[in-house]
Amino acid sequence: MKKDASEIVLKFVEIALYVFLLAPLVMVVATSFGEEAVQTFPPRGFSLAWYAKALAEPSFMAGLKLSLFVAALATAIATPIGVAAAIAIHRNRFPGRNALQAFLLGPLLVPGIVLGIAILVVATALDVGSATERLLFGHTLAILPYSIRTTLAALTRLDPTIEEAAKLFGASDTQTLFYVTLPAVAPGIVAGAIFGFILSFDEAALSLFLIDVDTVTLPVAIISHVEFNVDPSVTALSAMLILGTLFLTLLIERTLGLRQVLGNNA
Amino acid sequence: MYTDFAVVMGLVHVLLPYAVLTILASLDKLDPNLPEAAKTLGASGFTVLRDVLFPLALPGVVAAGTIVFSLAMSSYVTPALMGSPKSKVVTTVVYQQFVVVFNWHFGAVLVAILLATSLLIILLTLSAVSRMRTAQ
Numbered sequence: 001m002k003k004d005a006s007e008i009v010l011k012f013v014e015i016a017l018y019v020f021l022l023a024p025l026v027m028v029v030a031t032s033f034g035e036e037a038v039q040t041f042p043p044r045g046f047s048l049a050w051y052a053k054a055l056a057e058p059s060f061m062a063g064l065k066l067s068l069f070v071a072a073l074a075t076a077i078a079t080p081i082g083v084a085a086a087i088a089i090h091r092n093r094f095p096g097r098n099a100l101q102a103f104l105l106g107p108l109l110v111p112g113i114v115l116g117i118a119i120l121v122v123a124t125a126l127d128v129g130s131a132t133e134r135l136l137f138g139h140t141l142a143i144l145p146y147s148i149r150t151t152l153a154a155l156t157r158l159d160p161t162i163e164e165a166a167k168l169f170g171a172s173d174t175q176t177l178f179y180v181t182l183p184a185v186a187p188g189i190v191a192g193a194i195f196g197f198i199l200s201f202d203e204a205a206l207s208l209f210l211i212d213v214d215t216v217t218l219p220v221a222i223i224s225h226v227e228f229n230v231d232p233s234v235t236a237l238s239a240m241l242i243l244g245t246l247f248l249t250l251l252i253e254r255t256l257g258l259r260q261v262l263g264n265n266a
Numbered sequence: 267m268y269t270d271f272a273v274v275m276g277l278v279h280v281l282l283p284y285a286v287l288t289i290l291a292s293l294d295k296l297d298p299n300l301p302e303a304a305k306t307l308g309a310s311g312f313t314v315l316r317d318v319l320f321p322l323a324l325p326g327v328v329a330a331g332t333i334v335f336s337l338a339m340s341s342y343v344t345p346a347l348m349g350s351p352k353s354k355v356v357t358t359v360v361y362q363q364f365v366v367v368f369n370w371h372f373g374a375v376l377v378a379i380l381l382a383t384s385l386l387i388i389l390l391t392l393s394a395v396s397r398m399r400t401a402q
Binding site for chain 2: 006007020021024109110111112113114117120121204205208209219223226
């Protein structure tokens with residue numbers, strides 16, 4: 001009997017947690033279909049007008065373009081650097097190895113807002129870089145640790161005898177790297193790249209200090225829209241973003257598993 | 267909405283997954299035979315949780331607390347959107363100093379304090395966790 005009671009309590013907590021986590025998302029999506037000009041829940045009527053308005057809003061569309069551009073380029077820059085660093089750290093025992101690893105994972109410990117201000121202050125003092133370049137630099141730094149971590153996690157699980165076997169059969173170092181090691185850790189690299197892309201796309205605190213009037217990323221555009229408007233176009237936009245992020249997250253889960261990317265293995 | 271409590275609820279919502287995944291990672295590393303053994307020896311589900319799983323997962327719990335604390339302390343978006351304009355957190359003040367009133371010196375001092383505090387907390391917890399791991 002006692003066991004039943006604790007199981008019921010556990011089930012209740014579990015359901016409460018799911019409601020707590022998912023209710024806001026459900027409300028956002030539901031609100032986006034409403035007809036009224038203020039966000040109401042439950043929504044009254046049904047219309048797709050706010051989706052049309054969100055897609056026609058110039059600050060959203062410009063922000064979307066910039067965010068996609070910055071996220072894609074930052075991922076493309078950070079991934080090769082991260083993979084190379086992870087392979088070097090994994091393979092060699094050199095002096096300062098731990099220090100290098102800690103240094104490369106450092107941006108994880110530095111809050112986005114601090115990193116953003118640091119880049120802003122330096123760029124202003126040296127008078128270099130446009131807003132787009134500052135954004136690219138900051139986002140690349142911010143997502144580099146994730147690329148290194150996921151690649152390192154995949155390398156650690158790789159059986160070292162496979163590489164030795166390739167060399168034994170006469171493969172050169174370069175051949176081993178491109179035909180054996182990299183394909184074997186590819187899921188880790190891909191997961192890190194997708195996760196980095198999502199992080200960069202979602203980053204607001206860092207971007208706040210790197211943008212200028214004409215160069216505004218989507219999260220920052222949403223924040224400034226919400227400050228002055230209450231219409232559901234922002235919930236329509238959020239619903240579309242939820243769908244996109246959900247798709248990418250499922251992709252990570254299929255490639256490496258979310259636990260490996262977010263888990264505490266640093 | 268627009269109260270300190272709303273900010274706390276918002277942060278719990280945003281940061282809960284970080285806590286769950288961190289604690290999950292440390293539970294994954296446990297020997298699954300341990301809770302089984304406790305049950306065989308007659309422990310109830312709650313006793314297993316309290317006396318076996320929780321102590322063993324404690325380093326993970328502490329790590330999760332640290333991660334969530336430092337992320338919460340340095341978050342900007344949630345307090346900016348959900349908090350009242352009257353009650354300020356350090357990140358919104360920093361934003362004001364840098365972007366609105368252009369008092370970079372004062373803003374930089376606040377940022378330095380924010381960074382030093384979160385690094386200090388991380389270092390203290392890391393040493394506490396490693397002491398816990400050696401004690402086991």
